[in-house]
Amino acid sequence: MSLATSQNMELTENLFKQMLLIRRFEEKICEVYNTDVVKSPVHLSIGQEAVAVGVCDNLRGDDFVSNTYRCHATHIAKGGDLNKMMAELYGKSGGCAGGKAGSMHLAEFEKGILGASAVVATTIPVAAGWALTLKMQESKQVVTSFFGDGATEEGVFSETINFAALHKLPILFVCENNRLAIHNPLERRWANSDICERIKTYGIETCKIESGDVFEIHQATNEALQKIREGNAPIFMEIATYRYKQHVGIAEDLHEDYRDMAEYQKWKDNDQIDKLAKILGDEKTAQIEKDVKSQIEEAVKFAENSPFPEDEELLTHVYA
Amino acid sequence: MSTPSVPNERLLKFTDAIAEATAQEMSRDEKVFLFGLDVDDHIAIQGTTAGLLEKFGAKRVFGTPLSEDAMTGVAIGAAMAGYRPIHVHIRMDFMLLCMNQLINMAAKSHYVYNGEIKVPLVIRTMIGRSWGQGAQHSQALHSMFMHVPGLKVVAPSTAYDAKGTLAAAIRDDNPVIFMEHRMVCGLESIVPEGEYIVPLGKGRVMRKGADITIVGISHMVVESLRAADILAQSGISAEVIDPITLRPLDIDLIVESVKKTGNLLVVDNGWLNCGASAEIITQVMERIDSPIKFARMGYADSTCPTTRKLEDIFYPSSKTIAQKTLKVLGKNDMKIDWEKVEIHRAEIEAFKGPF
Numbered sequence: 001m002s003l004a005t006s007q008n009m010e011l012t013e014n015l016f017k018q019m020l021l022i023r024r025f026e027e028k029i030c031e032v033y034n035t036d037v038v039k040s041p042v043h044l045s046i047g048q049e050a051v052a053v054g055v056c057d058n059l060r061g062d063d064f065v066s067n068t069y070r071c072h073a074t075h076i077a078k079g080g081d082l083n084k085m086m087a088e089l090y091g092k093s094g095g096c097a098g099g100k101a102g103s104m105h106l107a108e109f110e111k112g113i114l115g116a117s118a119v120v121a122t123t124i125p126v127a128a129g130w131a132l133t134l135k136m137q138e139s140k141q142v143v144t145s146f147f148g149d150g151a152t153e154e155g156v157f158s159e160t161i162n163f164a165a166l167h168k169l170p171i172l173f174v175c176e177n178n179r180l181a182i183h184n185p186l187e188r189r190w191a192n193s194d195i196c197e198r199i200k201t202y203g204i205e206t207c208k209i210e211s212g213d214v215f216e217i218h219q220a221t222n223e224a225l226q227k228i229r230e231g232n233a234p235i236f237m238e239i240a241t242y243r244y245k246q247h248v249g250i251a252e253d254l255h256e257d258y259r260d261m262a263e264y265q266k267w268k269d270n271d272q273i274d275k276l277a278k279i280l281g282d283e284k285t286a287q288i289e290k291d292v293k294s295q296i297e298e299a300v301k302f303a304e305n306s307p308f309p310e311d312e313e314l315l316t317h318v319y320a
Numbered sequence: 321m322s323t324p325s326v327p328n329e330r331l332l333k334f335t336d337a338i339a340e341a342t343a344q345e346m347s348r349d350e351k352v353f354l355f356g357l358d359v360d361d362h363i364a365i366q367g368t369t370a371g372l373l374e375k376f377g378a379k380r381v382f383g384t385p386l387s388e389d390a391m392t393g394v395a396i397g398a399a400m401a402g403y404r405p406i407h408v409h410i411r412m413d414f415m416l417l418c419m420n421q422l423i424n425m426a427a428k429s430h431y432v433y434n435g436e437i438k439v440p441l442v443i444r445t446m447i448g449r450s451w452g453q454g455a456q457h458s459q460a461l462h463s464m465f466m467h468v469p470g471l472k473v474v475a476p477s478t479a480y481d482a483k484g485t486l487a488a489a490i491r492d493d494n495p496v497i498f499m500e501h502r503m504v505c506g507l508e509s510i511v512p513e514g515e516y517i518v519p520l521g522k523g524r525v526m527r528k529g530a531d532i533t534i535v536g537i538s539h540m541v542v543e544s545l546r547a548a549d550i551l552a553q554s555g556i557s558a559e560v561i562d563p564i565t566l567r568p569l570d571i572d573l574i575v576e577s578v579k580k581t582g583n584l585l586v587v588d589n590g591w592l593n594c595g596a597s598a599e600i601i602t603q604v605m606e607r608i609d610s611p612i613k614f615a616r617m618g619y620a621d622s623t624c625p626t627t628r629k630l631e632d633i634f635y636p637s638s639k640t641i642a643q644k645t646l647k648v649l650g651k652n653d654m655k656i657d658w659e660k661v662e663i664h665r666a667e668i669e670a671f672k673g674p675f
């Protein structure tokens with residue numbers, strides 16, 4: 001899809017704003033991380049924002065997303081409260097889970113953000129269970145289950161795909177394929193790299209996007225969601241993307257010699273935030289930068305001012 | 321809890337009591353649904369799901385692919401969304417395929433998400449025994465689940481308690497592991513026809529006694545009651561307690577009994593090492609001042625063998641429980657004339673599988 005012909009400026013601005021918010025939010029995490037206010041592992045999405053935003057921008061407020069531990073981007077893109085999110089990262093009582101969850105378990109159920117898990121692929125069947133209840137209610141809501149390419153190697157992924165196909169669940173599976181499982185490239189993990197072909201055999205429609213283009217992701221998701229709502233059957237999307245930073249942590253790890261640097265450069269040159277900034281122009285982007293910055297500053301202030309949980313919190317909510 | 325008094329006495333099998341509780345709860349609350357491998361076939365999980373498909377339809381009663389791991393996740397997701405799923409395993413051994421979902425998600429979600437979400441889930445699971453169930457069709461894994469905060473564990477031994485605790489488990493807002501021993505499936509007790517609850521966390525004195533407290537778990541309640549009969553013939557009065565729920569444990573009931581008898585024997589239907597017996601004895605010792613005599617019994621410290629010859633000595637029996645009781649009481653000189661004692665084990669002999 002060509003950028004110049006097919007997109008209106010409103011959409012461009014909206015997508016840019018959300019992607020920038022995610023990137024600047026995570027850059028803020030990087031900035032404060034060395035002061036140890038977070039005191040917990042973080043798995044950053046820097047470089048992968050286009051997937052979260054391209055998909056989530058199509059979701060209704062009452063739709064659901066299901067996340068992995070690399071969940072900051074989708075959490076923000078689905079409308080997660082920035083203040084509560086930052087406070088959660090700071091381990092404060094004002095956090096979305098009072099500090100008990102932290103970065104790897106973010107959740108905001110009233111926004112339709114189901115809780116993330118630190119164990120790869122664990123949330124995929126849980127998302128399907130949620131979708132099963134939507135089907136039982138004959139609802140038109142959809143659950144979008146995000147996971148990485150590594151998660152598709154777990155047994156529970158295949159089990160869930162089969163079950164979702166069998167029961168025609170209203171679920172959109174989104175595989176964020178960054179080709180890296182920690183440091184292990186896809187070629188060392190898959191004999192056949194065509195995951196969509198594999199999934200098709202379960203009886204699920206698939207869609208593959210290799211460009212990284214946020215508009216293409218946006219358009220394809222829009223069509224997929226319409227089909228799911230109308231047809232009550234799952235769809236699997238494989239969306240190529242790229243992780244700029246370490247698997248876990250805030251550092252650049254280009255010196256660690258496990259990446260294909262040509263691929264890295266290709267994705268850097270294709271950075272969707274840079275691309276949309278050029279379309280919007282300096283004046284517009286400066287204004288958006290300013291808004292984003294103030295939102296993040298407010299979130300940091302909220303997190304800093306929020307108290308730590310009381311000791312009694314240790315033993316609350318063990319049982320319902 | 322006292323033994324229930326029932327105006328309209330009706331004997332019901334354990335399996336029928338499970339089916340009745342399920343049907344009543346499904347009628348009461350449309351959010352309850354039942355699924356699992358073979359719940360909707362003609363064998364109907366030993367009859368425990370009989371008639372439910374016909375009554376409630378395939379939307380609320382359905383079989384699954386052989387995907388225990390994912391199906392547990394599906395149950396958790398549905399529970400989080402406000403439904404009350406009952407997920408059934410024909411054998412508890414298959415729950416080892418579900419440990420990630422049960423321990424990482426079911427047990428932890430309410431806590432990790434700070435009370436924002438509940439997981440009202442029941443996992444029904446059958447413990448096998450006899451006729452060569454062997455290493456992987458006979459395990460009782462309650463101790464593993466008792467270890468984890470956030471899970472509840474129930475193991476009723478009578479039809480009355482099966483119906484009442486299953487209803488309680490379905491209404492509970494937490495994940496509940498509900499264990500049904502294959503050897504108690506055919507046992508009958510008086511069961512009221514209407515709805516009732518046996519609260520989770522409440523044990524029951526199954527037989528009053530003065531000389532020793534015997535705590536039995538699951539099928540071992542049955543064997544402990546038989547041992548108490550044997551001991552009575554020698555003038556020894558054993559109090560037999562069924563904790564029914566293993567977590568939360570009705571420790572007060574056990575402690576009160578031990579304070580009275582001064583002696584404690586815990587008979588687990590499981591291994592001793594890091595097991596429920598260790599937990600129960602420790603919790604009693606933490607709560608009493610005067611020294612008591614105590615012992616425990618359970619599976620032999622081995623894998624369950626398939627051959628009947630070895631399988632019989634893998635488990636405690638009424639005979640070994642009675643012998644152990646004498647030892648705890650320091651009555652080693654007292655000899656039971658085993659020639660004159662009739663050993664009952666009808667359910668163990670009767671079982672001919674295949675399920």
